[in-house]
Amino acid sequence: MERTYGYFVIIAAGGAMGFAQSPKTIMEDIAYICPTWMCWVPRMYERLLNGIENAFCSTQEGKKAWEWTLEVGKKVVVARTDEHGKINMIQDPLEILEGQLREDYLKAKELVFDKVRAIMGGRVRFCAVGGASLNPELHLTWSALDFPMLNGWGLTETMCNGAVGYASAVKIGWNAPPCPGVDIKIAEDGEALIKGEGIINSYYNDPEANIGAFTEDGYFCTGDIIEMDEDGFVRVIDRKKSIVVLDTGKNVAPARIEAKVLENMLIDQIVVIRDQRKYITALIVPNWDIIINMFRTQGLSFDESQLVFEEINGLTTCVQVGSDIYDNPVIIQMIEQIINNANSELSDYEQIKRFKILPRKLTQSRGELTPTQKIKTRVVIERFADEIEHLYS
Numbered sequence: 001m002e003r004t005y006g007y008f009v010i011i012a013a014g015g016a017m018g019f020a021q022s023p024k025t026i027m028e029d030i031a032y033i034c035p036t037w038m039c040w041v042p043r044m045y046e047r048l049l050n051g052i053e054n055a056f057c058s059t060q061e062g063k064k065a066w067e068w069t070l071e072v073g074k075k076v077v078v079a080r081t082d083e084h085g086k087i088n089m090i091q092d093p094l095e096i097l098e099g100q101l102r103e104d105y106l107k108a109k110e111l112v113f114d115k116v117r118a119i120m121g122g123r124v125r126f127c128a129v130g131g132a133s134l135n136p137e138l139h140l141t142w143s144a145l146d147f148p149m150l151n152g153w154g155l156t157e158t159m160c161n162g163a164v165g166y167a168s169a170v171k172i173g174w175n176a177p178p179c180p181g182v183d184i185k186i187a188e189d190g191e192a193l194i195k196g197e198g199i200i201n202s203y204y205n206d207p208e209a210n211i212g213a214f215t216e217d218g219y220f221c222t223g224d225i226i227e228m229d230e231d232g233f234v235r236v237i238d239r240k241k242s243i244v245v246l247d248t249g250k251n252v253a254p255a256r257i258e259a260k261v262l263e264n265m266l267i268d269q270i271v272v273i274r275d276q277r278k279y280i281t282a283l284i285v286p287n288w289d290i291i292i293n294m295f296r297t298q299g300l301s302f303d304e305s306q307l308v309f310e311e312i313n314g315l316t317t318c319v320q321v322g323s324d325i326y327d328n329p330v331i332i333q334m335i336e337q338i339i340n341n342a343n344s345e346l347s348d349y350e351q352i353k354r355f356k357i358l359p360r361k362l363t364q365s366r367g368e369l370t371p372t373q374k375i376k377t378r379v380v381i382e383r384f385a386d387e388i389e390h391l392y393s
Helices: 002-013 023-033 042-056 060-080 099-119 136-144 254-262 288-297 329-343 377-383 385-391
Strands: 037-040 126-129 149-154 162-164 182-186 191-196 220-228 234-239 267-273 280-286 308-312 315-320 352-357
Touching (some): 002 037, 023 099, 042 060, 042 126, 042 136, 136 149, 234 254, 254 267, 267 377, 280 329, 288 315, 329 352, 377 385
Antiparallel strands (some): 182 191, 191 220
């Protein structure tokens, strides 16, 4: 995805590429480069948003302004959304806003929106995102800050081409209609089938890989379960191989459940446990950096000697905490509320009935993540077998 949109597209368009010195200097580099657009994975946009939010909320006055402007921004998003759920992020909001909301928007723009844009270098036209599922709440927040976030879907075999968003029709929580020259259809089992411009039609020198990878009429079998709305917008539900059947016979898409929980930025990682079980449970890893900061700002004591930090993607990150944090009743209650909120949007058989907070982050160094930071579910299930069995005892 990065090579396609961060290199090839820029070269083809005659653009200039800017390189960050390191993950630690991204904010400074953005201010220096003044990009017109950026293409990142969702986690990078989340980290950037957290950094901007922390800067604004360092004082009570700034925190109040940030929270108020986000409320206004989300109301503006609703006002800009048409009857099909699409937002024209190219259009100036002032062309459609009226009355008090217009006045509030102008004030919010002065207080926060323009300052955020200045932090981003002042020239960003839109932000592209791909490589992983985009959290709808993150999508909404950036849209509320008046940044068009174009959500794309594709695979290596499709040259990352498939359904890539455009600023004149942003739909929160969705990707986009198929790209020009690309045809997408849904198989009976929900799998996305795709062919057209830039889409693989055979694996190079690997005839065995071609077996079962294509339909008789030439569509590539993506392995992704998707849904498509009446306007052709695509939304990925889960990988086909991840869909499991409970012992009650119900089909469950773990990614859908995980996405609901991950909408809250206090949750860093989640593994839904489901294989041939009577009900759904989950292993939860909170965002320990946020929680430690919360403890410090609220003057709550904890044993700092129990904290373990690692450098992940160039950033110093808390990967382990002591029992005085992960077993803290306040933290448990907060996580329980997040789970309850997610469950309220899920069917009964999809709901997380019990959960376990893990004291440490799942990491690549322990073999629990792939190089692209995807969780190796089987490895995690084996490693935390005792904790999982306790959830079903």
